[in-house]
Amino acid sequence: MNTAIAHTNIALIKYWGKQDEQLRLPLMSSLSMTLDAFYTDTSIEFADEDKFYLNGTLQTDASAQRVFTYIHKLQALLNLRPESVVIKSVNHVPTAAGLASSSSAFAALAGAFNRLYKLDLNHKQLSILARIGSGSASRSIFGGFSIWKKGVTSDDSFAYPIDENPTMDLHLLAIELDTKPKSLSSTEGMKLAKTSPFFNHWLEANDSELDAMISAINNNDFTALGELAEYNANEMHAINLSAKPGFTYFVPETLKAIELIHTLRKNGIECYYTIDAGPNVKVLCQLKNVKDIQKYFVSEFNNVKIVSASFGPGISYLD
Amino acid sequence: MNTAIAHTNIALIKYWGKQDEQLRLPLMSSLSMTLDAFYTDTSIEFADEDKFYLNGTLQTDASAQRVFTYIHKLQALLNLRPESVVIKSVNHVPTAAGLASSSSAFAALAGAFNRLYKLDLNHKQLSILARIGSGSASRSIFGGFSIWKKGVTSDDSFAYPIDENPTMDLHLLAIELDTKPKSLSSTEGMKLAKTSPFFNHWLEANDSELDAMISAINNNDFTALGELAEYNANEMHAINLSAKPGFTYFVPETLKAIELIHTLRKNGIECYYTIDAGPNVKVLCQLKNVKDIQKYFVSEFNNVKIVSASFGPGISYLD
Missing domain, CATH: 3.30.230.10 (Ribosomal Protein S5; domain 2)
Structure with missing residues (x-):
């Protein structure tokens, strides 16, 4: 094999x-x-x-x-x-x-x-x-x-x-709020996203956002990385909401998770979210806050599953 | 007096x-x-x-x-x-x-x-x-x-x-999901909205959206009016989500209400939403569907208050 x-x-x-x-x-x-x-x-x-x-x-x-x-x-x-x-x-x-x-x-x-x-x-x-x-x-x-x-x-x-x-102290908590298959595939979502009047303007910002993220990584700047990742995800979901017709991958629990992340951040537990083509939220944080953030999500959500991750390796083979 | x-x-x-x-x-x-x-x-x-x-x-x-x-x-x-x-x-x-x-x-x-x-x-x-x-x-x-x-x-x-x-058959159901004062005033929200990279592009579409809405009214076209009103509200909330930093007036129940409206529409009960600087949803519909829509909202939401409205008059005086 x-x-x-x-x-x-x-x-x-x-x-x-x-x-x-x-x-x-x-x-x-x-x-x-x-x-x-x-x-x-x-x-x-x-x-x-x-x-x-x-x-x-x-x-x-x-x-x-x-x-x-x-x-x-x-x-x-x-x-x-x-x-x-x-x-x-x-x-x-x-x-x-x-x-x-x-x-x-x-x-x-x-x-x-x-x-x-x-x-x-x-x-x-x-x-x-x-x-x-x-x-x-x-x-x-x-x-x-x-x-x-x-x-x-x-x-x-x-x-x-x-x-x-x-070497960056960067952890990701995958918060499984809802593991039902998504209602709109990424392929379909991407096609629809292009109908947003803002889509091309988003593309125009791609180079500068990429440069800013590379700088955050090079400077080992977790705050800059988190803010930009969250911002870029917001843009993607704003594009979806303004498509013709508008749509969203957010479900009620997604918004509740976003609110919790805002609250944690206000209370000094620095964390940011990113969200892809589905309802789940991924939290970006540093090691010292992983346990606290898990604790708050468990207490706010029923049956939430949380997996903590950090940097993984590239492709490998079993010989 | x-x-x-x-x-x-x-x-x-x-x-x-x-x-x-x-x-x-x-x-x-x-x-x-x-x-x-x-x-x-x-x-x-x-x-x-x-x-x-x-x-x-x-x-x-x-x-x-x-x-x-x-x-x-x-x-x-x-x-x-x-x-x-x-x-x-x-x-x-x-x-x-x-x-x-x-x-x-x-x-x-x-x-x-x-x-x-x-x-x-x-x-x-x-x-x-x-x-x-x-x-x-x-x-x-x-x-x-x-x-x-x-x-x-x-x-x-x-x-x-x-x-x-x-003479248009147009009714509005104000769905009171959450009557807590909003967390961000309209004045503050509007200021923040201008930081969205998409804001100026939205402004560029104002004349054509206004013209399209006037046409819908002149043609007594409820469908066109509803679609455009919902679309314009989506744009406003997409602008908020893509502001720097992004924010939203949506709460979890707002998304649940949007989902219900999509479901009703799919099932042949034609209705559209508009949402302002707060969590509540207003449903645009025709008289024949008012009671059904109320019924579905009451069964999906606890303690929801619904007020049905139609066209009101201009200013008047008590003499």
Whole structure:
């Protein structure tokens, strides 16, 4: 078996719009933190028939279709034998709840595919392959902080690490408020977002927001990083609310979580939120406050699940 | 006693930003519906000492200060005797909960002031006086639908009616989810909103949105009116979310109400929302659906108060 392990990542500067649907070329550059607590391991081998097992269960739905569409696309792109494969993935990420399981899933799948065909791809090439499966997967090839520069062609749109072993005291609490599958997929949400009259103006700010985030990282400035990450997420959700028609991934508990984060911050427990295409909230904080923040969320929410994460590694292989 | 009665109004195209704080000159034109169900009656007479009674209780807080600052400003502007006055207002509107009590309050106060000094102002002049007290009050001088054009000077920024006796089948349900005073005043919210990078782009769309709303009214097109009102409210709240720092007037129940409105619409009960600087939601609908919508809100929310309203009249006097 050819097995790869990739960790999920959370964007601090969001990817939220495609210039090319097929190639998943983005309209903006994004910046993320790879997480240690959430990952996918994926094995692949040649077989008589295409089969995809997720967490031990054979999949026959849209997720299997997406996986094999991806595999066939890679085989065509790289002029490889179009053989059938069996894929076995174990997803250590709650799926489809805004925790970006597709980032680790397609990064691991790209890695396993690389091994299967003995392609010996470098990380840049792997990042491009992963991107074709799921945009955010391009960043999960690397650990620590990485940037996915938008590029203008497929060969030019890939992630690269800016700090694979960060020393910043930065922790992420994934607050699972609601793990129901999201009502609107990221793909559909991104399409709709482009109808916002503010969308293009948001794009214009992409370079300066990226530069400001890189400075925060270089200066080891948690406050600047947190404020900008929260601000960038607010912009993304403002874009959604002002789309035609407006929509939101927020549910009532999302707002309650935002209120709690504001209250904690007012009371000297420094923390910030980021929110992706789903109802859940991720809290950015420093180690000294992790336990307190967990405590407050547990006391405010019924049945909340909280996973604490910090920096995760880039892609690796089981030999 | 010199007594005037004015009804509150709900903006379908929002006023959300000032070009001049002192004169309350707006950055955009707005369009509203005056409501029959919410109003203020205000009496004024000369006295030995300034006193302001609201709903029978002597006020000594910021609201009294705002009222007398306004009265003194009018006396100075119009070169009138700076005499003391006693003002008695009865506010048939839940205050400070996004139901724009200040629109009826300052319209009625402007009207009573007009009578006190026997100024014999026309409605345009009254609208200007009311505006100086509270921007949205400029529109409460008129019944039905009215427009407050932004203007460039104080004499040039006033409301006018576009249809004082509309035949459109249009009802508004004021859903009182939460009548706590809002955490951020409209004045402060408007200041902060201007820091959104999208604010100026929103302003650029003001003329075309206003034209589209006038067309919907002229064509008696409830669907077009509802969609545009909801869209314009979404834009305003997207502006707030993308301000620096981002903020929102939404509370968890606000999102729950929005979800309910989407569900009702999907199920063939046509309704739209508009939301001002507070947590409450106003539902726009037609008469045939009023009872059903009330029923669904009552079953989904504890202790919800719902007031049904339709078109209200312009300012009037008790002689």
